[in-house]
Amino acid sequence: MSQDRVLEERPRRDRMVEYRLRQALSDAVNTVNAETVRPLTEPRRPSHSRTPWLVAASVLMITVLGGALHGSTQSPDAPETEAFMSNLQLAGVRATDQIAIFLCKDDDPFIRCRGQKAASEVEKQRIQHAVSRLAGVRSVHFEDQATAYLNFRKKNTGDSDLLRAVKPSDMPESFRVILEPGADRRAVPQAVEDLPGVSNIVDSTCPHDWREC
Amino acid sequence: METELDVNSPRLSLAEPLARERVDIAALFVEHHLGLVRLALLMLGDQASAEDVVQEAFERTHAGRRRLRDPDRALAYIRSAVLNGCRSVLRRRSTALRRPMPYEPSVWSAESAAMLGEDRREVLFALRDLPRRQREALVLRYYGGLSDPEIAGTMGISASTVRSTVARGLAALARELGENA
Known part of the structure; x- marks a missing residue:
């Protein structure tokens, strides 16, 4: 409607960017689907406070995976392992297994x-x-x-x-x-x-x- | 594509809760779960953190659900909760590393290289490097398909700020992506 008219008036550059952005976002979110998403769990679980170390753990995992998968192709500024380990300790990663x-x-x-x-x-x-x-x-x-x-x-x-x-x-x-x-x-x-x-x-x-x- | 995403249909999904006295936040979360995780994914870059943020937001809003009187605001409310969760994760990540680290993870990097084409990754990287507000506004607009007032309600800024933020974000992306023709 009115938004379409605005779109028409926009420079081609913006429309191209909008198009590419929509495509990229849409492709990115499609990596998560209803089958793979972890379902919501009941509120107030004892493991509620797992978040901080989850974050740290996922950051670590990302770095490890990133390093492994990137190989020599690109590895811009992978933070040093030592820093990560101390962060993990700060974040309270539980040793309990x-x-x-x-x-x-x-x-x-x-x-x-x-x-x-x-x-x-x-x-x-x-x-x-x-x-x-x-x-x-x-x-x-x-x-x-x-x-x-x-x-x-x-x-x-x-x-x-x-x-x-x-x-x-x-x-x-x-x-x-x-x-x-x-x-x-x-x-x-x-x-x-x-x-x-x-x-x-x-x-x-x-x-x-x-x-x- | 976007039309099938959960965060796209606020009025539709609110029609039923409106009939009731109080908004069932838990049900709304369950109904919009996938869409919310996807929103968080675009903010954070990895699925695990995204799921976690939505779960936490779910728990928090669940605890405070009696305070939520206005059913029209319910969806904006849960989106804000997710967005706020994402902001704290990003803050925690950068403090943990003692340097700014917008977000690194999987969607934008390694694993997904095979899944997402070069062009998609280029766009996502450019998005990643935008200031936080611009990034959020662009994601809510171009993934969520939200209107200016809806984005304003979610981000807690005015609709006119949303308009200028989206415009600046797009311009910055265009510069970054070399859409100069």
Whole structure:
């Protein structure tokens, strides 16, 4: 409409730039699609504070990948590894190497929990059993809402708005799995992902998506 | 292309929540999730950080959802939340590196080289180097397809500032890309 008329009057240069920009943005966003995007997870998870180290970790990953894939073609100003390592420490990268299996609560917005009540005792037993019989699992322990809430408070001491808003009943229960070194990390999520009562699974070593582990 | 993207249809998607008393922010987030992640991707350059920012914004707005009275503003509100999240990630990245680092990551660099043609990458690199406001305004306009007032609402600036910012951004891109003919 009126915008088209404005477009007509614009110099050819602008129209070319607009065209190229639209194409570039459209191609770029199409690298993310509904199948590959990590679904939204229920608000107020204990792992809420993972962001800072996620950022650092992704920056590191990018550098590593960038370096590896770029090879000799181009590598403009890759920051030095040392600086990255100290940044990672500053950002509080957790050494704890565990897999968290989060459980459904009542009215949980997770896709897997839709139309279900909170994970039942029987479901929890099945999940725990499915994990503990796997090779390479050192320990499986259950984290209840109260513990999750305490951990959450500890990690978010600076965020009073957040702490006011969150109640213990908002926290999901979870199983925390610790593996022996060298164990197959993907075996754990694979064993439980389709079990009823599981809302989602986060591996602390590849928190974006355990499938990347 | 853009027409199928989520952030494109504010009125449509708000029609239903309007009928209700309160806006269901969680539902709005779920409905617009892909579009929001894509928006964050264009700001941050890598999918993982983009997903994280949207997740965080989701959690925050969820906590404050009772304060949101005006359904018409809901979508602008969640877009702003995502945009703000992106700004803090970029800030954190540059403090962590103790030098300005607008954004490096995957969409603009290595992995995607095969996926995105040379021309696309050239444009994205040029976009990356623009001042923050211009970059945001251009992305909201040319990816999101938002109008001046919608961009203004999202960025928290006036519509006239949006117009001049978009114009300056385009001009700068054109210079950078050598569209001088």
